[in-house]
Amino acid sequence: MIRATRVQGQHHWKEAPADTVVLDFDDRHRRRMVMTGTRGLEFLLDLENAVALRGGDALVLEDGRLVEVVAAPEPLIEIRCNDPLHLVRVGWHLGNRHLPTQIMAKGLRIRRDHVIEAMVKGLGARVIEIEAPFDPEGGAYAAGHAQAAEPDPHAHAAHDHASHDHGHHGDHVHDEHCDHDHHHGHSHAHDHK
Structure with missing residues (x-):
């Protein structure tokens, strides 16, 4: 074959x-x-x-x-917001949950999930059920096609993120819905005088 x-x-x-x-x-x-x-x-x-x-x-x-x-088209929801600041806020909540998200000109697309849909509606966004191809962002830590694809001559020089410790969990903030443990290796204590 x-x-x-x-x-x-x-x-x-x-x-x-x-x-x-x-x-x-x-x-x-x-x-x-x-x-x-x-x-x-x-x-x-x-x-x-x-x-x-x-x-x-x-x-x-x-x-x-x-x-x-x-x-291929698949069941998605498109999230629409009142203004760009509202869209960024909703996007932050999706990213905080590590959800694959496709960024569109006027909204965000994610796979259908009734729990996340309820959260997004609670944040004041509109949810539209659609069938469309899903092509989410690769993320800051994604290697993309670095291993198997032809290089893009317009892209800046890349390095292998897998060989570095970027302290991923130290870089983002979690809200009250966070569902994983944190071991950042530093104290959150403050010296009050």
């Missing part, structure tokens, strides 16, 4: 694809998996490391042909 061993980054390719795979968010984060394109091409995705594929990426087959990645 022919293998796909590399990823060509979002829209950084011009030739016509040999086939297309339509994948939801979960199936777009794989390292090794047999796939069948919409035109019947069967191949083995065989990457060195798991990569979060995005709609518009191309999988490069061993013979040089490309298979286009299309993000």
Whole structure:
């Protein structure tokens, strides 16, 4: 079976694809998996490391042909707010819960979750149920396509975040709904005189 061993980054390719795979968010984060394109091409995705594929990426087959990645529509909610400050506040609460979030021009998209929907409505935002491709932000600690994709000539030099301790939990604030332990290695005591 022919293998796909590399990823060509979002829209950084011009030739016509040999086939297309339509994948939801979960199936777009794989390292090794047999796939069948919409035109019947069967191949083995065989990457060195798991990569979060995005709609518009191309999988490069061993013979040089490309298979286009299309993000499948899935059940989402779109969150709309009164103004940009309100949107940032709601976005902060989503990020604080480490929820994959897609940033749109006029709102945020997340997967449907009745608990989070209730929280967002409680913050005064509107919730619209939609079916659409889900393409959330990779996050500050995501490697993106660094392991398997062609480099973007316009991007700044990157380094491997996995080899550094960024003190992740020391960088963000949690509210009363935080559900994990904190061991920051520093005291929160204050000297009052």
